[in-house]
Amino acid sequence: MTRFAITSSTKATLIWLLLVLLTLVTYGLGKIGYSGTFVITIVLASVLIKGHHIIADFMGLRGTEKKWRWLMQGWLLLIVAVIATAYRYS
Amino acid sequence: MKYQSQLVAQKYFIAALSLFLGQILFGVIMGMQYVVGDFLFPEIPFNIARMVHTNLLIVWLLFAFMGASYYLVPEESERELYSPALANLMFWIFLVAGALTVLGYLLFTYSELAALTFNELWPTMGREFLEQPTITKVGIVIVALAFVFNIGMTILTGRKTVVSLVLLTGLVGLAVFFLFAFYNPVNVVLDKYWWWWVVHLWVEGVWELILGAILAFVLIKVTGVDREVIEKWLYIIIAMTLITGIIGTGHHYFWIGTPDYWQWLGSIFSAMEPIPFFMMTLFAFNMVNKRRRDHPNKAAVLWALGTAVMAFLGAGVWGFMHTLAPINYYTHGTQITAAHGHMAFYGAYVMISLTMISYSMPIMRGKVANSQAAQTLEMWSFWLMTVSMVFITLFLTAAGILQVYLQRFTDTPITFMQAQEKIEIFYWLREVSGIVFLIGLIVYFISFFVKGEEPQGVEA
Amino acid sequence: MNHTDKNIVQYKPLPGDFAIWVFIFAELLVFGILFISYAFTRKYNLELFNHHQQFLDRETGAINTVLLITSSYFVVRAVDAIKKNMSQQSARWLALGLLCGAAFVVFKILEFNEKFSEGITLSTNIFYMFYLCLTGFHFMHVLLGMVILAFILVKTHRRKYNADDHDGVETGASYWHMVDLVWIILFPLVYIIR
Numbered sequence: 001m002t003r004f005a006i007t008s009s010t011k012a013t014l015i016w017l018l019l020v021l022l023t024l025v026t027y028g029l030g031k032i033g034y035s036g037t038f039v040i041t042i043v044l045a046s047v048l049i050k051g052h053h054i055i056a057d058f059m060g061l062r063g064t065e066k067k068w069r070w071l072m073q074g075w076l077l078l079i080v081a082v083i084a085t086a087y088r089y090s
Numbered sequence: 091m092k093y094q095s096q097l098v099a100q101k102y103f104i105a106a107l108s109l110f111l112g113q114i115l116f117g118v119i120m121g122m123q124y125v126v127g128d129f130l131f132p133e134i135p136f137n138i139a140r141m142v143h144t145n146l147l148i149v150w151l152l153f154a155f156m157g158a159s160y161y162l163v164p165e166e167s168e169r170e171l172y173s174p175a176l177a178n179l180m181f182w183i184f185l186v187a188g189a190l191t192v193l194g195y196l197l198f199t200y201s202e203l204a205a206l207t208f209n210e211l212w213p214t215m216g217r218e219f220l221e222q223p224t225i226t227k228v229g230i231v232i233v234a235l236a237f238v239f240n241i242g243m244t245i246l247t248g249r250k251t252v253v254s255l256v257l258l259t260g261l262v263g264l265a266v267f268f269l270f271a272f273y274n275p276v277n278v279v280l281d282k283y284w285w286w287w288v289v290h291l292w293v294e295g296v297w298e299l300i301l302g303a304i305l306a307f308v309l310i311k312v313t314g315v316d317r318e319v320i321e322k323w324l325y326i327i328i329a330m331t332l333i334t335g336i337i338g339t340g341h342h343y344f345w346i347g348t349p350d351y352w353q354w355l356g357s358i359f360s361a362m363e364p365i366p367f368f369m370m371t372l373f374a375f376n377m378v379n380k381r382r383r384d385h386p387n388k389a390a391v392l393w394a395l396g397t398a399v400m401a402f403l404g405a406g407v408w409g410f411m412h413t414l415a416p417i418n419y420y421t422h423g424t425q426i427t428a429a430h431g432h433m434a435f436y437g438a439y440v441m442i443s444l445t446m447i448s449y450s451m452p453i454m455r456g457k458v459a460n461s462q463a464a465q466t467l468e469m470w471s472f473w474l475m476t477v478s479m480v481f482i483t484l485f486l487t488a489a490g491i492l493q494v495y496l497q498r499f500t501d502t503p504i505t506f507m508q509a510q511e512k513i514e515i516f517y518w519l520r521e522v523s524g525i526v527f528l529i530g531l532i533v534y535f536i537s538f539f540v541k542g543e544e545p546q547g548v549e550a
Numbered sequence: 551m552n553h554t555d556k557n558i559v560q561y562k563p564l565p566g567d568f569a570i571w572v573f574i575f576a577e578l579l580v581f582g583i584l585f586i587s588y589a590f591t592r593k594y595n596l597e598l599f600n601h602h603q604q605f606l607d608r609e610t611g612a613i614n615t616v617l618l619i620t621s622s623y624f625v626v627r628a629v630d631a632i633k634k635n636m637s638q639q640s641a642r643w644l645a646l647g648l649l650c651g652a653a654f655v656v657f658k659i660l661e662f663n664e665k666f667s668e669g670i671t672l673s674t675n676i677f678y679m680f681y682l683c684l685t686g687f688h689f690m691h692v693l694l695g696m697v698i699l700a701f702i703l704v705k706t707h708r709r710k711y712n713a714d715d716h717d718g719v720e721t722g723a724s725y726w727h728m729v730d731l732v733w734i735i736l737f738p739l740v741y742i743i744r
């Protein structure tokens with residue numbers, strides 16, 4: 001253990017904060033009513049970040065076998081990528 | 091066999107197999123009528139033969155499920171059956187009612203039968219698979235209720251296992267959904283709508299639970315794998331079955347006058363119905379690979395693995411083939427449907443019944459497993475029936491693809507009967523495969539009478 | 551020389567019962583297909599989707615997102631607590647998680663109620679068909695997740711779990727996070743991006 005090690009609870013709290021913040025950003029962008037590639041990119045990027053942390057830290061896949069992490073993160077990436085494609089060329 | 095009352099299963103199985111023979115005979119007759127239109131006319135018209143074929147199928151499968159439950163439940167619950175006398179009584183009631191109904195089909199015209207059985211008082215006849223006279227349906231309900239009661243009391247007052255509870259859920263569901271057979275609204279859309287609650291929610295819902303439970307039971311017995319492992323699989327399989335299968339009913343609501351959204355719901359959810367069937371395949375092979383013992387009944391293991399593979403092919407692959415609305419738009423009600431119906435029913439429900447019979451009959455006849463010679467013959471019958479069913483399916487699929495193309499897809503479509511003429515060769519090939527199936531079934535029956543040195547081993 | 555030892559990496563197993571993971575993968579597949587169907591259907595009905603999306607209630611949507619995230623967070627703390635053998639703390643976190651879930655359900659019912667009272671049904675148009683199906687299907691998962699949470703809450707409260715034996719808590723937690731994960735995608739997809 002180093003001096004800077006943070007407990008798992010603190011880490012969870014920080015991640016929670018990040019998730020809430022990103023949600024507020026998403027909501028804000030929706031509220032303003034902007035549309036277009038820029039907004040979609042930001043929102044989808046925030047989905048990726050949020051999803052990534054839920055999978056790795058909340059669901060606890062960090063440190064498990066590669067295949068499980070690939071499966072879950074891959075699912076997230078795939079869905080977001082397909083959504084992006086469908087919205088990009090619409 | 092651990093409990094005396096398990097023995098009632100034997101007569102259920104014998105009845106089931108006899109009716110199975112009847113079903114196949116009528117199938118072969120019909121297959122002939124497909125190519126030689128006036129074959130056995132006027133004694134056995136096609137519509138009557140079809141009714142006998144499908145109704146015998148359902149009835150013998152019910153006999154087999156009941157037999158399987160009477161065998162499985164005491165062993166799982168670790169107690170004698172709640173009431174063997176009730177089980178015996180119901181057997182005879184069901185058999186007599188079934189026999190009278192089939193005789194009714196064969197001896198009278200359908201409208202005479204309807205009049206004779208007072209159909210006008212509560213009309214329920216005249217719909218595919220549910221052609222039985224109303225009084226027969228009432229009889230089925232009584233038998234089913236007495237059966238579920240008997241099984242339920244045994245389970246609830248004995249050891250409760252995941253296997254027996256899943257089985258019970260499936261059996262209760264079977265009885266409950268059959269009640270929709272009594273609802274016969276005048277509006278054809280509504281009629282069809284509820285009709286599928288029996289037909290679809292049986293084979294793609296509650297029956298799958300029965301299938302899963304019986305498969306799990308046999309696998310526990312023949313592989314010796316830990317119960318906990320098997321139960322986990324069972325949980326997931328039934329969860330996926332229900333998630334996908336219930337809304338999946340929508341794949342029958344594409345073109346019958348039901349709202350548009352069913353095209354989406356039906357396509358999306360039913361497209362995932364193959365998942366539980368696929369998991370069943372993984373499950374069976376996994377368990378057999380991890381087996382802790384080599385059970386002397388090799389034939390039963392073969393049937394179990396065969397069920398897992400053929401159910402996936404018939405229901406999963408052949409079901410998926412025509413389940414998306416844009417595809418079903420062309421294939422609806424063609425020979426593709428018949429191809430799928432045959433392989434799915436055979437692969438899932440016929441084979442699971444034969445798996446259970448193969449496992450339990452030798453035990454009920456006082457031995458762990460049949461002699462090597464008998465098992466070899468049984469395995470021959472497995473391959474004869476299974477391979478010929480694969481061929482029936484392939485020929486019907488080929489016929490179906492051509493039919494769809496000639497009659498519905500091309501720019502210059504031809505009429506139904508013109509198309510039928512052009513695909514006649516496949517009906518001949520189907521009939522040949524059907525006869526091989528019949529031979530396989532006869533070989534199967536013979537295997538019961540082959541003697542020889544029985545393998546020794548502990549009863550499992 | 552023994553250099554193989556050094557290369558062995560110690561992997562954690564998936565948290566909770568393996569069965570729930572197979573279930574989670576299957577469920578994610580179901581939702582994945584629903585999301586992709588939505589995205590492509592929108593592509594071919596652009597105006598309709600963009601028009602009706604405006605009338606969705608983004609506020610409750612956002613509140614609900616925060617509720618589910620927070621609930622997930624509480625459940626993470628519950629798992630942490632039980633790993634340290636603190637079953638009563640763990641039960642308290644679970645109760646908080648459940649409370650957030652209940653709040654989600656209330657908001658969702660209000661939202662559905664408003665839509666239904668406007669006479670909107672599955673047949674109104676393809677956008678509302680997807681909206682009701684996606685949110686409705688997810689809603690049922692929230693309910694199922696809550697039943698599971700309630701179940702492990704009771705067991706935790708009765709001290710049936712401890713630092714060495716808490717598979718049940720992790721199993722329920724994993725499922726609950728899945729419900730959260732799905733909403734994280736559903737919310738922006740259906741309510742926000744256009």
Ligand code: HEM
Nearest residue numbers: 117118120121144427428431432435436440520521524527
């Ligand atoms: C265990 C084996 C069998 C099972 C489970 C089975 C099942 C079925 C089912 C479910 C149907 C109704 C199909 C639908 O509604 O689309 C059906 C119809 C039929 N079966 Fe079978 N069957 C079996 C064996 C056979 C055999 C061996 C033959 C003969 C060659 C045969 C010939 C037919 C025919 C000709 C029809 C009527 C198709 C039509 O109406 O166009 N079946 N069978």
Ligand code: HEM
Nearest residue numbers: 293341360363405409410412413422423427431434435438
């Ligand atoms: C063991 C399970 C199954 C059995 C026994 C079974 C049996 C049948 C039968 C007999 C029919 C014809 C009904 C009629 O008379 O119209 C049918 C129709 C159909 N089945 Fe299955 N099925 C099973 C599973 C599945 C699955 C898993 C799927 C989808 C993936 C599926 C998709 C369909 C579709 C789309 C139809 C309608 C065909 C049409 O439009 O004509 N089935 N099934």
Ligand SMILES: [Fe+2]
Nearest residue numbers: 290294339341
């Ligand atoms: Fe179906």
